[in-house]
Every structure is written in structure tokens, then in C-alpha cells.
Amino acid sequence: MLPGEIFTKLKNDFGDAIIELNESPNSDPWILVGADQLFDIFHTLRDADEFQFDYLMSLSGTDLGENLGVVYHLYSMTHRHKLVVKVEVPKGNPVVPTVERLWRTADWHEREAYDLIGVRFEGHQNLIRILLPYDWEGHPLQKDYVTPDSYHGMKIS
């Protein structure tokens, strides 16, 4: 199934929660969705017979300046189709519902996005840092991150 068809079907089910379809020739087509109904949308994408996205290839966080974003790459082993879904949340309160219960692989991916970008995944059962030390302050892949002078007495730069 092509992303355009998936977009139309989702639009019928979820209405305004499905914001935009972007079919730029420079990248894979992607669908922008709202954060509120995110879990239900992904539940449908995973379990509906026509979609069956049983594989979350990648979950990544992005810093878009005003907003923080999360990008989901989905793949269906059964239908062999792909989909890219994006969600954007304001930097002041970057809360996105977790999809960890749908795809187990999202557990560590969400922890990484939280660690480096600072997206908070609501409902995640163990949202702690995965790469950086637990007592690290800030999220270093944010564009406005200021590198501290030292860490535990070791000079950084």
C-alpha cells in the first residue's frame, strides 16, 4: 500500500489528528500526525489487516528549532510496505505518548531519544538515560545545548 492510500484511510479514521502528507521527491513520503492520538494511530497501523506494520525499523528524535520531533520508520513484513510517520511537540513541553507497548524495540530507542534530544515519552516504564551517565545534565543533541566546562572534575574541552 502506498503512503498516499494509507494517509487517506487514516484520515477517515482519525480526522484532524492526521495533519499532513508530504510527498517530496527528495525523501521518503511521510505523514505528520498530532501527538494526542498517537498511540491509537500506531495501534491501528500495527493491528489493522490492511496495514500490519509489525516492525518498527527506527525511532529517532530531532531538534527542529521551535519544536522537537520524533520520526518513526515502519515496515510491514506481510505486505512489504513502508511508512514514515513524524510527530512534532513544542520544546517547552516535549511530551509524546510511548509506543513501547506496541513494539518492544521502541524501549531503548525512546530512551536514546530522551537521553540525547530530551523528548519525554509518557507512559514509558523505564525512561532513564541509556548512553550518557545518569547524572549528566541536559540533552546534548539539542541545537542550543551549551557544553559544560567539566564533568566530575575532568575538563571537557
Added chain:
Amino acid sequence: MGLLNRLDDPYEGGGIVLGKIEELLNWGRSKSDWYLHFGLACCAIEFMAMNASHFDFMRFGTIPRTSPRQADFIMVTGTVTFKMAERIKILYEQMAEPKYVISVGSCSNSGGPYWEHGYHVLKGVDRIIPVDVYIPGCPPRPEAFEEGMMKLQEKINKQAIFNKRKLLGTE
């Protein structure tokens, strides 16, 4: 290496070797260095090639140990992040004297590609533990490992055991 030279050319009449006890001890120490391998990045992959039969690192008398308490030197191969730096320091402190450190590769020597902008990388392992031999390269060739190991043996051979303030061979 005074002792070995005399083995080649023994005291007239044969059977007697003259030498200093320090040279004997250093000869033994430099030819049986056990190491703790701290593999952190691609330098460790190169070190695997060094350990395999083509280059045969064990011909130097080195044996890999999994415990710092049994090791004579520590081999830091790769990018030292701050998270790992604290572990390295703890392991170094657990080693028994005399202990040595070989720093392998650009990252471990100076931070390498993370020199300017890495928020998470220690800019050289010599900022937390004293390094005896630096092996340059990104990653170094196995030949460079051999050179580095010979430099360490050279250093051990020159060390005075009883009067620590002077090097052997200097009066």
C-alpha cells in the same frame, strides 16, 4: 639488554654470566608483561589482528589478563568517554606496582576527531592516568603496536629497581 649480550659472548671458559641483579630482574620483567586490555573502539579491532597469528603479540611474552590485579600494564585502545574514564581510573588504581600504561590511537592520545567538539570524550587518557607509551595512528597498524611494545620493554629495561632516582646505564 646487557645480560643478553653476555649470553651471546659468555665469560671466557664458559658457564659464567656476569651482570647486575637489576638487569636480570628487568630482563625477566620486560619479557613477561601481562596486560589488561581496555578495548573501546576500532583500535581494539586492530589489536585483535595484532593478537592473531600473523603478528602474534604473545611473542613479546604478553598474556591478556581479565583482572587488573594480575596485570603489569594497561592497554587503552580507543575513544575514552567520560563515562568510561572513571572506570579506567578505578581499574588503573587496582593494579599493583610497577604498572605501565600504553595509550593506543588518536582518540586515546588526544581525543582524536572529538578534540574540538566532543561533549562526551576525554581529550586524551593522559588527563586521568600517566601514560608511558603513546602509539599514534587512527587506528595504528600492527607494526606500530610492535614498535610501541618494544618501546615499553626499553623503558622497563632502563628502570633502576633499588635506586629509583636514576636510570640504568647512567652514572
